[in-house]
Amino acid sequence: MNLQINHHTIEQTHSLKLAGEVDAYTAPKLKEVLVPLTEKEGQEIIIDLSGIEYMDSTGLGIFVGALKSTKANNSSMKLRGMTERVRRIFEITGLTEVMDIENEVKGEAK
Amino acid sequence: MNTASDYLEMTVPAKPDFVGVVRLTISGIANRMGFAFDEIEDIKIAVSEACTNVVNHAYSDAELGQIRIGCNLHDDRLEVTVVDQGKSFDYNKVTENLGPVDGKPVEQLTEGGLGLFLIETLMDKVEISGEAGVMVMMTKYLHRDEVEENVDRTSPASSQ
Numbered sequence: 050m051n052l053q054i055n056h057h058t059i060e061q062t063h064s065l066k067l068a069g070e071v072d073a074y075t076a077p078k079l080k081e082v083l084v085p086l087t088e089k090e091g092q093e094i095i096i097d098l099s100g101i102e103y104m105d106s107t108g109l110g111i112f113v114g115a116l117k118s119t120k121a122n123n124s125s126m127k128l129r130g131m132t133e134r135v136r137r138i139f140e141i142t143g144l145t146e147v148m149d150i151e152n153e154v155k156g157e158a159k
Numbered sequence: 160m161n162t163a164s165d166y167l168e169m170t171v172p173a174k175p176d177f178v179g180v181v182r183l184t185i186s187g188i189a190n191r192m193g194f195a196f197d198e199i200e201d202i203k204i205a206v207s208e209a210c211t212n213v214v215n216h217a218y219s220d221a222e223l224g225q226i227r228i229g230c231n232l233h234d235d236r237l238e239v240t241v242v243d244q245g246k247s248f249d250y251n252k253v254t255e256n257l258g259p260v261d262g263k264p265v266e267q268l269t270e271g272g273l274g275l276f277l278i279e280t281l282m283d284k285v286e287i288s289g290e291a292g293v294m295v296m297m298t299k300y301l302h303r304d305e306v307e308e309n310v311d312r313t314s315p316a317s318s319q
Contacts (some may be wrong), residue, residue, distance in 0.1 A: 072179060073175035074178060105274070138277065142260060143259030145262055
């Protein structure tokens with residue numbers, strides 16, 4: 050029950066690769082890494098969620114906060130590689146409409 | 160399950176550290192009962208959301224509160240109650256703003272409030288009462304006829 054965050058920065062582009070669980074316990078760790086990136090002007094943040102096994106509304110809340118912050122600072126945030134499960138909670142809550150999400154077409158046929 | 164209803168209860172400190180512990184336990188119970196993978200994931204999220212609400216809202220920082228989780232294992236359904244002894248809240252007021260994001264501009268999105276909505280969406284039945292503290296009672300039904308079960312009866316599945 051933990052969260053690993055791999056962080057690479059090349060100029061204005063920040064790539065975060067997350068693995069594990071995002072819940073009330075691990076959320077502060079994500080926030081600590083993500084929020085400062087969103088507060089700078091003109092940054093591009095790309096978050097790979099393919100290693101996320103569990104996420105609930107605490108995680109959604111962080112991404113909502115980060116999205117608002119990037120917009121306010123002329124930056125952008127993209128979410129990549131969601132598993133079906135993670136994509137489902139973004140869909141249920143309607144966040145797929147407002148977030149920049151790109152997932153590999155995987156198991157799309159059903 | 161042999162009896163009509165088995166009951167399990169656990170009490171954990173109202174700290175983020177233990178939400179995952181509750182989730183693991185619930186996952187084990189749901190798995191034992193024969194829920195499908197997706198249903199188990201739904202139950203895990205719903206119960207975690209209820210526990211997270213207790214952690215975030217029920218007690219003031221100075222209080223050392225607890226979360227009580229009761230699981231009623233019926234033949235056809237799992238009932239989970241999550242109870243705290245902290246502040247109660249005005250349920251009608253809270254649920255007024257409940258719902259998906261629904262085309263709201265980004266600036267109007269709030270970082271909280273999706274938890275209760277997820278509970279109501281992911282479970283089959285949800286009841287919330289808040290007299291002294293808050294009690295969330297949620298139910299998920301087993302759809303036994305849709306999955307192959309190793310129950311002690313002859314399966315009519317292939318008789319057609």
